[in-house]
Amino acid sequence: MTTTTVKPSSFARGETQPIIDLRDVRLNLRSAAGEVNILRGINLAVAQGDMVSVVGPSGAGKSTLMMLVAGLETASSGQVTVAGRDLSVMGEDALAAFRRDHVGIVFQAFRLIPTMSAMENVAIPLELAGEEDAFDKARESLGLVGLAERVHHYPDQLSGGEQQRVAIARAFVGKPKLLLADEPTGNLDRATGEDIVELLFDLRARHGTTLVLITHDEGLAQRCDRMVRMADGRIVEETIAESSRKSA
């Protein structure tokens, strides 16, 4: 197994308050074949406004890590603190409210609700938060992703790239502190994927959102402040980008 020195994160350098703080997080699941160790002692701190990419082979535990951060999975042991909240003590509905208020998620498969128009899809997080002007904000958000003319279209009337734009608009509409992106270009052709990445980075910069990006694309990963490499349920390497190092 490759063992690499894990370089200190920006939080460890004491620069900012961490928005993500994972301490010795483990996740074991039972299956027919016996107990499977999905995560084996993860320590990770991400500062507010950081862009962190997570890379690694399939089965390394990248998606599980993201699920833990989103409060969609519960750790078997260790502490998961996100946006100052200890997720391990929160109930299902509290976690849902937490996601609604603090986390935006972009999926590889877009995950739009097929029976709702683009605007309705984007408005859902705001509606769930009880905001009165959900549709105005959704329209505005769709405008920012270049879909002002397609607000009433349904997912199956949109191209893959357009669907992902809607998903990005939905993820940003509530101005979350944290954006989790799981292979956002995985279902798109190269050119469209590049457009989507530019859009994602641009919006993140505008809103100052912390970004955790799962990708197989090393080039894309390197555009982030930090790159975390996972293998076999562990973080095996953490790299700080040149630009970040200089600014530090």
Add this chain to the structure above:
Amino acid sequence: MTQLTLALALARRELRGSLKDFRVFLACLALGVAAIAGVGSVSDAMHTGISRDARQLLGGDLSIRMTHRTMPSEARAMLDAAGRVSEAVTMRAMARPSLGDRRTLVELKAVDGTYPLVGSVSLDPAMPLADALAERDGTHGTIIDPSLARRLGVSIGDKLRIGEHDFEIRAEIVKEPDRTIRFATFGPRVMITAGGLAETGLVTEGSLVNYHYRIAFPPGTDAGAWSQKFDEAFPTGGWRIRGIDNAAPGFDRFIGRVTQFLTLVGLTALLVGGVGIANAVRGFLDRRTGTIATLKCLGAPGDLIFAVYLAQVMILASVGVLIGAAIGAVAPPLTAYLLAGLFPVNLPLGLYWKPILIAALFGYVTTLAFAVWPLGRAREVRAAQLFRALIVPPDGLPRPGYIALTAVAAAVLAVMAFIATDDAKLAGFFIAGALGVLLIFGGGTSLLMRLLRRLPSPRHPGLRLAIANLHRPGSATPSVILSLGLGLTVLVTVAQVQTNMAHQITQQIPKQAPSYFFIDIQPHQVEPFTKLVEAVAGVEKLERTPMVRGRIVRIAGKPVEQVKPDKDIAWAVNGDRGLTYSARMPDGAKVVAGEWWPEDYAGPPLISFDANVARGLGIGIGDTITLNVLGREITATIGNLRHIDWATLGMNFVFVFAPGTLEAAPHSVISAVYAEPGAAEEAVQRAVTDAFPNVSAIRVKDALDNANRILDAVSMAVRTTASVTLLAGIFVLAGAVATGQHRRIHDAVILKVLGAARWRVVFSYLAEYALLGMLTAVVAGLVGTVISRFIVTELMRSEFVISPNAIVLTAVISLICTIGLGLFGTWKALGLKAAPLLRNE
């Protein structure tokens, strides 16, 4: 935005394009609601029709009936002082053409000049009633039912002999306003005047004659108060008074019973449909797992998810309920059209809100009872699955709150069944039966599936796939066997019970029943009658017994109006009953409690009573029964109880008096004559009715034929309505086939990729559906036979004969349904090319 508004808003958006997922849901719900709403609406329409025409059906504002005797003059004077009065006399009599040999039993009605007080008699050719019945040159006129003209081959102008008088037929009856609403009559109607009746010589002491007095009060009279006053003035009158609120009691009871039965059929359809509802909701939610996970990921709490999908289900339920209610609402005019002329009242058109609202409530509660469980499970969808390639619906039990909600909905449904049927015993049987059948079907199916799993795997891949499809987890086998099986069980049960009843009526009863009952034999005619009958060749046996009619007025000292008898024996306390007396125990009588009295008994009035009726009245040996016989009240003590087998059609009486009480009362004699079928039977009837014009002959075979006809009609009606349950089962089957289509397409593609020719795929499907059909038929056949055997042997106390036809029919229907619908539903799978599907996978 409140949670509720948000739930409704999200539900509304989610519903777009969902209707096609709910076709089976809508069909099941609409069918059940339509059945309940339709039955209730038709029933309400009939009751409304009867109420509207009540005065006409009753023949006035009040009707008073007496048996054997006319009203005493003081009472009649009170009647005359109260308003316009009409008197009619009814009895059974023999009629025959003056020139000709045919004869038949008729229902004779003699009316006075004021008849009818309400409405009018329509005749063909049209003429005033008075003219039609008037005496001309010493000959009275008569009007007859058209069926009598056909039966005797007589026409207008011909003479009809009744008793000792030849009447001239002047017209046929088109409409008799106060014709009693009955489905079985002893014969066609013949109407004459009171004067004409006197000429017949039929009315003698003790003959079975009913006197009807109808009163039309001046406007503003309180009929109820007058009736009470009348009763108080003549406490031992012994008459039966009916007001317009009880214009057609028998028909009301009949409608009540039919409504109860059909409501239960509707409920069964709704319950079978409930399986379809649950399947449809589960299928819909399975397809929405991704959306639910997305909503959860975006921050929707579990309660909101439940509310969003419950709102969708209830909105769709409203559509189903509306469709069902609309169909139910048009049931009265449709029934009026289809059954025109069968009912004596016209069904008033209009909307009957109460049954429609009740049916709607049934629809909603059934939906809740069957949908809460899958909805409760849906909220457990794990949002984390969005990060995985495979999103699977959750399994296992929902949270306790949802299980409790399901139980509450089921309990409400049970309570509503009690209220709707208004018969705790019947509703109890229904609920216990429904639970029992669910358990039997559930247990049976699980056993069958376990058996299939353990069978050695067939070598044929198609057959192997077919069998695996039947027992794999999540297969449609349990829901299809339950729903389609339930419908088929009802059919098997009805068919087996009908076969057994028909066997009784056509085979068993005639073996032991008499050929004829002769009624109204006067005591002085007994000897010549006996001699005459015994002289006819082929007569095997003659039984005779005195008979007088009486009414129960008190049971164990309590006025009969305050006694609530069991519904199955209510007939014994309603109206007049035949009474007889005997020193010796009648042949074949079975005393089940107490002792038969000594032949020389000379003590206070003592009776031998029907044990079953005693049970239904909650009385026994030593209790008293007070009867009004010819205006005199007789209180007798129950000395013993007899078990009576009414199915023998022998001369059985609920009441048999000990010697010393009834002998002095004017009475007639009734005789049962057993003769060889054919010529001997004919000869007896001819000899008796020729020699004794006042004696009427009731041919048992005619009564049995009539009963068989009624049984046929009832069975047909029952089977037709039971088909509603079968239809619900077919909907569920269609739903199950549609739900499994995606998997079947997948299977077909894989089989094709692996080199299977199309016929192999067809064989596999065919084998699966044929096996499913056979399994369903086996379970339905077994359960149906067990139920019908119980009904026949335990409730009807008769010998059970299995009907192979019913079972074969069940298997055929089952196979047609499963193979037909199955292949129709999956035909698409066969035509699809493999490549596009594999690319999408």
